[in-house]
Amino acid sequence: MRIGYLDDEYDVLKGAMRSLKKYDMEIIAMKNIDDVTNITMLTDAIISNSLECLLVDYDLMNLESKVYGTQIIKDINEISIPLPNKDKQIELAELFDKVADIIVKRNMELTSLDNLIQARFVEMFGDPVQNTKGWNIDTCKNLTSKIGSGATPKGGRESYGTEGISLIRSMNVYNNRFEYKDLAYITDEQADKLSNVTIEENDVLLNITGASVARCCAVPKELIPARVNQHVAIVRCKDRLLPEFLCSMFTEDSYQRLLWSIATSGGATREAITKQQIEDLVLIVPPIELQQQFVDFCKQVNKLKLATSPQTTLTA
Numbered sequence: 001m002r003i004g005y006l007d008d009e010y011d012v013l014k015g016a017m018r019s020l021k022k023y024d025m026e027i028i029a030m031k032n033i034d035d036v037t038n039i040t041m042l043t044d045a046i047i048s049n050s051l052e053c054l055l056v057d058y059d060l061m062n063l064e065s066k067v068y069g070t071q072i073i074k075d076i077n078e079i080s081i082p083l084p085n086k087d088k089q090i091e092l093a094e095l096f097d098k099v100a101d102i103i104v105k106r107n108m109e110l111t112s113l114d115n116l117i118q119a120r121f122v123e124m125f126g127d128p129v130q131n132t133k134g135w136n137i138d139t140c141k142n143l144t145s146k147i148g149s150g151a152t153p154k155g156g157r158e159s160y161g162t163e164g165i166s167l168i169r170s171m172n173v174y175n176n177r178f179e180y181k182d183l184a185y186i187t188d189e190q191a192d193k194l195s196n197v198t199i200e201e202n203d204v205l206l207n208i209t210g211a212s213v214a215r216c217c218a219v220p221k222e223l224i225p226a227r228v229n230q231h232v233a234i235v236r237c238k239d240r241l242l243p244e245f246l247c248s249m250f251t252e253d254s255y256q257r258l259l260w261s262i263a264t265s266g267g268a269t270r271e272a273i274t275k276q277q278i279e280d281l282v283l284i285v286p287p288i289e290l291q292q293q294f295v296d297f298c299k300q301v302n303k304l305k306l307a308t309s310p311q312t313t314l315t316a
Contacts, residue, residue, distance in 0.1 A: 104168040113301050114176065121248050124294055128284045129254040135286045138240075141279035146236040148275065149208060150197035150228045153190040160184040164228035165191040168199070170207045173215050173232055175251040178205075178223075191227055197234060199226040202243040204235040206250065206278070213271040214259035217249040218243055233278060241283070244298060249283065 060292055084092065127130035140147065153159050153167070160167070165184040172179050186194075199219050207215040209231045219226065228234055237243045263271040 006174065032099065038196050038263075057289055095311055098277070113304055117176075117248065117298055117301050118252060118298055121252055121288045121294065123285060124290060125249075125286055127254050129160070131284055133284075133286075135284040137282050138285055139279065140281040140283055143238055143283055143285065144236055144242045145238050146234055147278050149230050149233045150194045151230050153186055153193070157184075159190065160186065164188070166199075166219060166223045167194075168219070168223070168226055168228045168232055170210060170212045170215070170229075170231040173205045173212070173217055173254075175209050175215050175248065176217055178217050180219050186227065193227070194227040197228050199228065199234065201226055202237070203241050204247050204250070205239070206233045206235055206273075207231060208233045208273040208278075210271055213263040213273060214250070214256055216246050216247055233273075235278065240285055241290045242288065242295055244295045245286075246283070248294070248298065 125135065131137060162185060164187050167184040167186045169182075169184060170181055191198075201219075201221055201224055203219045205217055205219055205228065207213050235246065237246055250259065259273065260271075262277050263273050
């Protein structure tokens with residue numbers, strides 16, 4: 001089986017090749033990263049290289065249809081699947097339907113709570129881009145003590161471990177939510193080389209490249225100490241701006257549109273926001289007391305979100 005692998009960390013190919021040899025699989029390095037920007041090009045890449053499977057790194061995708069680890073396998077009909085008896089299949093199907101219904105309902109409730117927070121933000125502070133309530137404004141550079149992104153440690157994914165210092169990547173950062181799935185870990189030695197992007201409590205994380213650009217959340221306390229790679233920026237607030245308030249401003253609809261317009265400006269083949277562009281962002285600066293009132297409101301709503309989450313419901 002010929003497998004194409006599209007990734008900017010080519011060292012990972014060596015490890016993949018070693019692990020796949022016993023299955024008689026051949027890894028084909030796809031290095032024309034910037035050329036693969038839509039589904040048609042992906043299809044052409046598969047055909048022109050006689051591939052039976054194409055693996056694509058999520059951070060490198062610039063597609064309307066977001067793909068992670070895309071796999072197109074011709075021999076799927078040869079895969080052996082355990083088959084329970086019919087009664088058991090019916091029983092499992094009914095159980096899965098019930099679970100799916102619970103998840104859908106709970107996710108709808110979570111979305112409603114997220115909308116409540118955003119509505120409260122607009123009610124209190126107006127449109128942060130148009131500054132409809134006439135707040136004081138300043139640049140992100142003047143309101144923060146640090147803006148910066150890191151790098152991928154030498155060796156890429158092959159060098160990651162299952163414990164150590166957390167390395168935050170774009171796949172971990174969602175709007176107002178940190179995703180622990182696929183969280184990478186690096187050694188103390190690797191972390192020392194990224195000491196300029198050491199995460200501190202109350203830091204705000206902002207995705208700055210790729211299809212997930214502009215996603216933003218606060219760093220969870222339990223991850224400290226941690227580092228970020230080149231796809232995530234640290235934004236550290238000074239005392240005129242609360243980090244939770246900044247995070248809500250960045251994730252407000254109008255500000256998300258602004259960040260996306262910046263990321264896609266200039267005809268770039270891939271979405272990106274530079275450090276300079278972050279520094280130049282104009283931010284509203286309401287009185288700190290009002291910011292704190294909003295943060296307190298968010299904390300109460302987040303308690304409801306925790307009680308409402310599908311995982312909490314299913315494990316209760």
